[in-house]
Amino acid sequence: MDLLSDSALMLKVKSGDNHTLGLLYERYKKRLFGFFFQMCKDASLCEDLVQNVFIRVLKYKHTYTEESNFLSWIFKIARNVYYDHFKAAAKNKASDVDELYDLKSSDNVEKEMEQNEKMMLLKKAISKLPDDKKEIILLSKIKGLKHKEIGEVINCSEGNARTRVHRALNDLKDIYLTLEKR
Amino acid sequence: MMNYIEFKDCLVDYVSGNLSEEKINALELFLKENPEYSKEVEEVTFFWEGIEEEIPEPSAAMDIGFYTMLNAQKEKKNNVSIFTKIENFLLGSTFKRVGYSIAILTVGFFLGKSMDTGTLPVESNIEEVKKETESVRSQLVLTLLEQPSANKRLQAVNEVTKLNKVTETIIQALFKTLNNDDNVNVRLSAIEALSNYADIPLVREGLIASILKQESPLVQIALADLMVVLQEKEAIQSFEKLIDEEDTNESVKQKMEESIERII
Numbered sequence A: 001m002d003l004l005s006d007s008a009l010m011l012k013v014k015s016g017d018n019h020t021l022g023l024l025y026e027r028y029k030k031r032l033f034g035f036f037f038q039m040c041k042d043a044s045l046c047e048d049l050v051q052n053v054f055i056r057v058l059k060y061k062h063t064y065t066e067e068s069n070f071l072s073w074i075f076k077i078a079r080n081v082y083y084d085h086f087k088a089a090a091k092n093k094a095s096d097v098d099e100l101y102d103l104k105s106s107d108n109v110e111k112e113m114e115q116n117e118k119m120m121l122l123k124k125a126i127s128k129l130p131d132d133k134k135e136i137i138l139l140s141k142i143k144g145l146k147h148k149e150i151g152e153v154i155n156c157s158e159g160n161a162r163t164r165v166h167r168a169l170n171d172l173k174d175i176y177l178t179l180e181k182r
Numbered sequence B: 001m002m003n004y005i006e007f008k009d010c011l012v013d014y015v016s017g018n019l020s021e022e023k024i025n026a027l028e029l030f031l032k033e034n035p036e037y038s039k040e041v042e043e044v045t046f047f048w049e050g051i052e053e054e055i056p057e058p059s060a061a062m063d064i065g066f067y068t069m070l071n072a073q074k075e076k077k078n079n080v081s082i083f084t085k086i087e088n089f090l091l092g093s094t095f096k097r098v099g100y101s102i103a104i105l106t107v108g109f110f111l112g113k114s115m116d117t118g119t120l121p122v123e124s125n126i127e128e129v130k131k132e133t134e135s136v137r138s139q140l141v142l143t144l145l146e147q148p149s150a151n152k153r154l155q156a157v158n159e160v161t162k163l164n165k166v167t168e169t170i171i172q173a174l175f176k177t178l179n180n181d182d183n184v185n186v187r188l189s190a191i192e193a194l195s196n197y198a199d200i201p202l203v204r205e206g207l208i209a210s211i212l213k214q215e216s217p218l219v220q221i222a223l224a225d226l227m228v229v230l231q232e233k234e235a236i237q238s239f240e241k242l243i244d245e246e247d248t249n250e251s252v253k254q255k256m257e258e259s260i261e262r263i264i
Helices: A006-014 A018-040 A043-059 A070-088 A110-128 A131-141 A147-154 A158-181 B004-009 B011-015 B021-033 B035-050 B060-091 B094-113 B121-145 B150-160 B168-180 B184-195 B201-211 B217-230 B233-244 B250-263
Strands: none
Touching (some): A006 A070, A043 B060, A070 A131, A070 A147, A110 A158, A110 B035, A131 A147, A158 B011, B011 B021, B060 B150, B121 B168, B150 B184, B184 B201, B217 B250
16 A cells, blocks of 8 residues: 555545545544543543544645645544534533542552552642643644644744643643642 | 752653653763652652553444445435435525426426436435445455454454445455454455355455465365365365465365365
């Protein structure tokens, strides 16, 4: 099978070759699902969101140009799909972190216990991190999305994207340290 | 030479892979000379890595949903073209409208007179939609056959059975699967799918050739069973070779002997 670039495939979709979207779906479904899952933790909802992304890809294929970066373009759509979904719902459900990150029993090894506690605390801190901050960290963890591309996704400059990543990580650290003091 | 302020400033960029090669070298050199700051790298890494968690695999339902949507889009596209035609007709010039009306009346008259002949345009459109669906399904088969997950490849082979017509590419892909797939279940499914096209000489030849390529007794037995059903005499030579081979499983040898008897 030809390994056409994402952009070449998307241009085929744009020209009416809709079945090519299947190849892009296979390349991106896991990354999109992972992004959504880390944002909302609801696997079934994430599957719907992934599908909505591809529905929008077809709907807005005319906006894709040869100059577009497919990765930024699709994550921009993903982000809109996510926020549109939660805009419709009144409030984002707070997830029970303790339940979600049930840790396996440690073998009473003190170090492991300590590490587990730290991880639990970190998960709690992450759950308290505002959605936009969590999102920027998750976006910057996606392979291929550097500050420049993140800027394209969230409509800001490269420098601004960098600052936001730094701030988000600092905020996470602050929340963690506050929780640790309690 | 990097100083502490610079080091601190690009720590997040370092951990997130946003530093240039040159800066990475400078930062690593700084750490080498000031090992006491490596704790700060560890700290940032802790927060950076901690946000990533175990992500479950999306279910097969997601794939089914997507491909159903894609098929539906195709069909919708065809339907839209009919609507567009109607719309164009309704919004066309009066002259055109009168002309088309006369044409429709004439066609209606003749159709009424001879209901038993001729194909309706709607039928030809349905045919077109069917063709498109077939093409999407073929693409789905080829895409799924390339997937690392055995379940996906099984799904691909099962999709083949839904196709009305198989292309040479699909047949080749099925043989590639039959002869090279790591998973026995996928290979067995490929035999089942290919057995539906055993009337094609190339498929028959491919199946016979595959007998000696197989190492799994289950696959060898499945192929032997199929050859008996097809009464394929050409396969006997391959069966005999398998019987002569030292490595061949005893049950397989027995099965081959029985198969030879049943074919003759």
